[in-house]
Amino acid sequence: MDLGVKGILFSYTIVRIPPAGWPGEVPYALAQVELPQGPQVLAEIIGCEFDDLRIGMDVEMTLQAVPAENGGPDKAVYKWRPV
């Protein structure tokens, strides 16, 4: 099934104490996005000020290169961003 790359922001949080192994900036915004078919997908949401995040906003998926935890080639990691 093709789930597409767009969804609706179901919930979000600004993570100020990150988990072990988090390779990105702190704080970061974690988004819970509902796809039109129903499934939900967690990822960081980028390209948006924290104060501008709103439950119900339209978002789309994008890919970003992130350094690997134990060296080696970068990982391609999916992120959400506002449409």
Place this chain on the structure above:
Amino acid sequence: MSEIRPGREVMVVGVGLHPFGRFPDKDLGDLAIESVLPALEDAGVKWKDVAIAYFGHVYYQGMSIGETTLSKLGLTGVPIVNVENACSSGSTAFWQAYWGITTGLYDLALAFGAEKVPRGPVTVTAEDAPERYIGGDHMMAGYALRGKRYIEDTGAPLTALAGVSVKARQNAAMNPYAHRKDIYTVEEVLNSRMVADPLTLFQCCPTSEGGAAAVLCAREDLAKYGIDENRAVSIAAAVLTSGDYNGRGSDHSAFSPYRTEPAALKAYEMSGLGPEDIDLAQVHDAATIGELQQIEALHLFPFGEAWQGAMEGRTALNGDIPVNTDGGLLAMGHPFGASGIRMIHETVTQLRGEAGSRQVANARVGVAQCSGAGDVTTVHILKKS
């Protein structure tokens, strides 16, 4: 899906706890044994009477840790099973002990759990797992997502969430086993360090160390072991579930709020009891929002309304449905392998009328609900016999 077919009535006949907190001078086996021995003593049975033992724990402490731990009590040759089911490891061990007895395989079983959880945010996956790069492998961030959405949907104020933590500390202040016994105010909870909004540090359970144990026996075999029937508590339901497609429950991150509901409905069916029969509840309050959503999923409150009940004091010790009467995860702390059996310990203590200053009046039926990563849920209903 198979039907639930319990056989013989099973009783909890002994419970034991090692205090929860930080114990740098003790190893996992010490914490376990120091809960097992009081449980055996409470039941009035000997280690050699135990026909099978299940040990709940999560962090790797060497192979066959249950066997090496219990070997200190003597080598009796009984089967010993190591159980890992995330935060529900202890309650899963208890669930297995129940089913081992009700089906007639064993007469007397030991379920115990212990843990030494490292400090800091809890992650679910192994190093370099894809989830680590996504940023969602963070239990409290998962609860924060639930809290944010709950507030959006229900209009619950932040003070409602904070109040859950204040109540937990008030109950724990009367519990010598609790990790955190100092009481604080709603303002202090809200002003503590932000972890992932809306959850501040005092709205997240401490990671802890501790041990818990329970001894179970078939009712028809109590006399054989000389067990006091008057202090035995009946197990009316024992249910374990994993995720399904109905509850958005496909993610590891604990963001599926109401996955407890199917397990609760099975438990009510198995026991012939309903939410209206429940006198007290121990639920998985790893974060404040967890308690509110679990008591809704157990149908103790209508969906979206638990925050109001909590603010009205209905979940307090003197309320009509006291919740987490020993302080819950928020104040007891959360040694994963032990927590599920700690809930059984508190329920049994209350139903026996032995909870001292935190005793709930007229407690006859109690429910214990425990969640774990991987969409694990256990629901146990205990009944005064």
